[in-house]
Amino acid sequence: MGKNSIREIIQNNIRNKNHFSDKVMPKVFFVMASISVITTFGIVYTLIFDSIKFFSQVPIREVFSTNLNPLSRDPSFGFLPLLNGTLLTTIIAMIVAVPVGMAAAIYLSQFASAKLRKVLKPILEVLAGIPTIVYGFFAYSFVTPLLMNLIPSLGAKNALSPGIVMGIMIIPMVASLSEDAMNAVPTIMKDGALGLGSTKLETTLKVIIPASISGIVASIVLGISRAIGETMIVTIASGSSKNFTFDITQSMQTMTAYIVEFTSGDAGSGTVGYYSLYAVGLILFVFTLGMNLIAQYISRKYREEY
Amino acid sequence: MRSTNEEQNKYVYDVRGLNLWYGDNQALKDITMGVEENEITAIIGPSGCGKSTFVKTLNRMIESIPIVRTEGEILYHGHDIFGSHMMVEELRTRVGMVFQKPNPFPKSIFENVVYGPKIHGVKDKKILMEIAEQSLRGAALWDEVKDRMSENAYSLSGGQQQRLCIARTMAVSPEVILMDEPTSALDPVATMRIEELMEDLKKEYTVIIVTHNMQQAARISDKTAFFLSGELIEFDMTHKIFSNPQDKRTEDYITGRFG
Ligand SMILES: Nc1ncnc2c1ncn2[C@@H]1O[C@H](COP(=O)(O)OP(=O)(O)OP(=O)(O)O)[C@@H](O)[C@H]1O
Numbered sequence: 187m188g189k190n191s192i193r194e195i196i197q198n199n200i201r202n203k204n205h206f207s208d209k210v211m212p213k214v215f216f217v218m219a220s221i222s223v224i225t226t227f228g229i230v231y232t233l234i235f236d237s238i239k240f241f242s243q244v245p246i247r248e249v250f251s252t253n254l255n256p257l258s259r260d261p262s263f264g265f266l267p268l269l270n271g272t273l274l275t276t277i278i279a280m281i282v283a284v285p286v287g288m289a290a291a292i293y294l295s296q297f298a299s300a301k302l303r304k305v306l307k308p309i310l311e312v313l314a315g316i317p318t319i320v321y322g323f324f325a326y327s328f329v330t331p332l333l334m335n336l337i338p339s340l341g342a343k344n345a346l347s348p349g350i351v352m353g354i355m356i357i358p359m360v361a362s363l364s365e366d367a368m369n370a371v372p373t374i375m376k377d378g379a380l381g382l383g384s385t386k387l388e389t390t391l392k393v394i395i396p397a398s399i400s401g402i403v404a405s406i407v408l409g410i411s412r413a414i415g416e417t418m419i420v421t422i423a424s425g426s427s428k429n430f431t432f433d434i435t436q437s438m439q440t441m442t443a444y445i446v447e448f449t450s451g452d453a454g455s456g457t458v459g460y461y462s463l464y465a466v467g468l469i470l471f472v473f474t475l476g477m478n479l480i481a482q483y484i485s486r487k488y489r490e491e492y
Numbered sequence: 493m494r495s496t497n498e499e500q501n502k503y504v505y506d507v508r509g510l511n512l513w514y515g516d517n518q519a520l521k522d523i524t525m526g527v528e529e530n531e532i533t534a535i536i537g538p539s540g541c542g543k544s545t546f547v548k549t550l551n552r553m554i555e556s557i558p559i560v561r562t563e564g565e566i567l568y569h570g571h572d573i574f575g576s577h578m579m580v581e582e583l584r585t586r587v588g589m590v591f592q593k594p595n596p597f598p599k600s601i602f603e604n605v606v607y608g609p610k611i612h613g614v615k616d617k618k619i620l621m622e623i624a625e626q627s628l629r630g631a632a633l634w635d636e637v638k639d640r641m642s643e644n645a646y647s648l649s650g651g652q653q654q655r656l657c658i659a660r661t662m663a664v665s666p667e668v669i670l671m672d673e674p675t676s677a678l679d680p681v682a683t684m685r686i687e688e689l690m691e692d693l694k695k696e697y698t699v700i701i702v703t704h705n706m707q708q709a710a711r712i713s714d715k716t717a718f719f720l721s722g723e724l725i726e727f728d729m730t731h732k733i734f735s736n737p738q739d740k741r742t743e744d745y746i747t748g749r750f751g
């Protein structure tokens with residue numbers, strides 16, 4: 187076939203092409219994208235709308251008190267015990283997840299052979315896919331009894347065990363995202379460090395990690411946001427004590443667990459207790475949104491230029 | 493690493509019967525050559541003939557590729573670099589490397605230059621400053637960066653970055669500097685500056701440079717090695733290689749008949 191006839195076929199096809207899908211499909215994509223944006227706005231709207239009803243009935247000073255007693259005849263809505271519960275379980279989780287996740291990421295990206303990595307990475311990802319209810323059950327029926335051997339005073343429901351298990355759950359996230367960040371450092375930069383006589387470990391600590399710090403920090407912040415929002419594990423294993431305490435061997439309620447407790451039917455619609463759910467939900471939303479914004483800001487600001 | 497036969501061997505590098513395979517694919521075939529002190533040796537040859545593989549073997553960078561297998565000996569001042577007494581980190585401080593693409597670390601200019609000395613235990617800030625100035629002067633970059641030492645290295649131009657990488661290599665006081673096409677990513681002016689630098693480097697260092705640029709090899713090197721499909725075809729004084737090559741294949745290559 188000559189050059190000219192091929193050109194003719196192509197030109198003909200272009201002219202006869204049905205342009206319908208080129209016009210319609212972008213609109214379909216736009217509608218799909220809009221749905222998720224609209225949903226988000228809908229959620230935020232409900233949260234704010236019903237929270238306003240709550241804050242109009244409960245003075246802000248009461249909200250920042252340690253006295254949480256939503257079901258009594260004279261209810262009190264101090265959210266500090268919930269904030270404290272969320273904060274402590276999150277800190278425990280990060281104490282577990284950051285060192286282990288980082289070590290795993292360093293090992294996988296810098297030291298494991300290609301063969302080993304091929305086996306380990308999918309296993310890590312399976313860990314990330316386990317439903318959180320399973321982790322909750324694991325915390326309550328395995329980790330807590332195990333810890334009781336070490337700490338006899340540990341309560342059957344406590345903050346420590348779900349904190350640790352939440353950390354285990356977050357490890358794959360920190361490890362996987364940090365590993366991606368470290369792998370994105372160009373080989374030639376790594377070679378530069380090795381070529382100056384640094385050992386593999388020195389190269390990792392002095393060049394690879396600083397060069398990928400934004401991705402690593404972002405993975406940690408996302409981990410924190412995951413821990414703040416985690417519900418099932420803390421509901422099952424940390425219980426619903428509304429005491430304001432820093433004793434992690436005792437039961438504490440997190441913001442998420444509070445919402446679970448009250449959506450399971452205790453608060454009648456239209457009561458202050460009912461609207462308190464939205465207030466807590468709003469606080470949670472602000473926290474996790476803040477964490478995600480921080481993660482984005484960090485990965486932009488500290489993005490190493492290379 | 494120091495011993496009595498260090499002085500007896502006149503070669504900095506004495507390569508004997510070096511074979512290298514990537515898996516089943518042989519990339520270097522029975523290479524034997526000696527590199528003398530304070531000379532510039534150019535390595536030329538068509539793409540894929542094994543030039544990079546060869547220089548990366550000289551400082552054992554090639555070992556980061558797991559499928560590589562080597563046979564034969566490379567004596568560095570009389571010592572087998574694959575021998576068990578040879579620490580790879582020590583070898584790499586005595587034999588520096590400059591890469592094809594400038595590869596500064598995402599740190600300040602100062603931190604880039606003193607990276608090596610710092611890693612190897614030099615902590616005194618004054619000494620580090622001295623090393624930085626000396627190395628940057630050595631790489632003909634001092635005047636351009638002396639007022640912006642704390643700026644990120646990536647704010648420099650490509651040619652400046654490459655000279656920074658040369659300074660970074662010089663900062664650990666190596667004896668040999670390996671360069672794998674150090675100017676191929678640079679424009680003619682930046683290339684010229686690095687070529688001018690080579691004359692000075694020669695006084696203090698032994699330089700082995702891979703280049704695709706025949707004029708560059710002819711201009712700057714004392715000896716030239718011509719590689720072809722993993723074999724060392726000819727190795728001689730540069731002026732001889734370019735004026736009177738012994739092998740027909742060398743002649744064909746330098747006159748541009750193939751490659
Ligand atoms: N990482 C690797 N894995 C497998 N084979 C490789 C690898 N690197 C190089 N080779 C092979 O080894 C041979 C020599 O490659 P090398 O990079 O040393 O050539 P070169 O002379 O530097 O080429 P160029 O001038 O293009 O840089 C080639 O056939 C190449 O395909």
Ligand SMILES: [Mg+2]
Nearest residue numbers: 543544545672
């Ligand atoms: Mg090459």
